[in-house]
Ligand SMILES: [Zn+2]
């Protein structure tokens with residue numbers, strides 16, 4: 001915040017507590033909370049403070065209030081992770097940018113929607129890394145799934161039929177890709193040859209265990225949640241339904 005915004009903030013406070021503020025106050029407050037980016041959030045924090053407290057407003061109240069406002073926006077971020085594959089090299093960067101955007105209130109749709117996905121496309125690096133597989137998936141997900149038993153809407157990965165909310169491994173049913181190819185005049189790579197079944201060495205590689213039932217509160221595909229530790233957000237296995245935490 002600029003000093004002029006800190007001055008406006010003190011004017012908001014004065015409307016509640018009749019304080020008088022001069023240049024020295026603005027300077028001191030700016031030194032204490034000038035690092036907060038958003039005047040709107042800080043101003044809301046002042047209003048929130050006097051809505052619920054009779055205590056004289058101090059800079060720490062504003063800082064705590066802004067943190068609450070941002071945390072509230074992030075309440076649903078578990079289900080609004082970037083569409084990129086978590087294995088992509090730049091996923092962490094995409095995740096960090098998106099979480100900041102949600103906390104800043106810039107992606108209100110994502111912050112409010114339950115289970116919304118990123119509207120932004122993947123980075124060029126990511127798309128190139130994934131090549132045709134990724135182009136197919138992206139195209140397939142641009143239309144609703146025509147498989148009646150699945151019928152996932154645009155943007156949502158197909159679910160295993162009869163598998164609860166478990167996504168299909170490649171993200172879409174084949175008829176969906178065909179529908180997308182028709183809709184996009186085939187400007188999409190043709191379906192891949194039936195992938196050869198990887199050799200299964202049952203002794204060395206036991207079959208992956210089925211995923212536990214989806215808890216409905218975390219990110220469906222990665223089964224992870226966001227945890228705020230200090231000012232840092234971390235992706236952690238869902239305590240309710242990540243295979244590592246449920247065994
Ligand atoms: Zn489907």
Ligand SMILES: [Zn+2]
Nearest residue numbers: 215218238241
């Ligand atoms: Zn979960």
